[in-house]
Amino acid sequence: MGLSSMGLLRTIVDCFEELNKAIVDTGVKKSLRARARNMAADIYYQGVxxxxxxxxxxxxxxxxxxxxxxxxxxxxxKGVSKYIAHEDREGLSYAIYGATILYLLKQLGFFEKAKSLEEVLREALEKAHLINERAGQVALWIKRLAEASFPVEE
Incomplete structure (x- = not known):
């Protein structure tokens, strides 16, 4: 199912590099860094x-x-920015984080048929033991990359 461990890491690094280039607002980067740090624990303790x-x-x-x-x-x-105003840094950071997790989990073979939030939630609950383990790995990499690349919260 999906990518190997090395393939996953390569995909995460590539995705993160693109995020870092595409997000020009330092405030959004700070907020996304906070999301990455806090939500890794949410994935671990509460699930995807x-x-x-x-x-x-x-x-x-x-x-x-x-x-x-x-x-x-x-x-x-680009896609998230169509739905959320540039000034809403917190909203953008939550949306970018959530969309990134979904994108990366889809690359791993999850949510392949999902077209809506409800379908994602159903599959995430039905396959929680598989999805949560892989999502935890993804979230830890995102957390480390965000800590290394994005500005520290003030």
């Missing part, structure tokens, strides 16, 4: 379904769903 639902609730569901249809980090930022 909960974390994606939080991202959608604190931004817009359509923006988070964009991760299902995206072609990478740059496309995630």
């Amino acid at each position: 379904a909960y974390t994606i639902a939080v991202c959608a609730a604190r931004s817009r569901r359509e923006a988070v769903e964009w991760g299902l249809f995206s072609e990478g980090g740059e496309d995630i930022v």
Whole structure:
């Protein structure tokens, strides 16, 4: 199913590099860094379904769903920006984080048929033991890359 461990890491690094280039607002980067640091624990303790639902609730569901249809980090930022105003840094950070998690999990072979938030949540709950383990690995890499690349919160 999906990518090997090395293939996954390469995909995460490529996606993150694209995100870093596409996000020009330092405030959004700071907020995304905070999301990456805090939500890794949410994925670990609460699971993917909960974390994606939080991202959608604190931004817009359509923006988070964009991760299902995206072609990478740059496309995630462009797609999310269609739904959330540039000034809403927190909303953008939640949406980008949620969409990125969905995009990367889809690359791993999950959510292949999902077209909506509800379908994602159903699959995330039905396959929680598989999805949560892989999502935890993805979230830790995103956290480390964000800590290394994005500005420290003030």
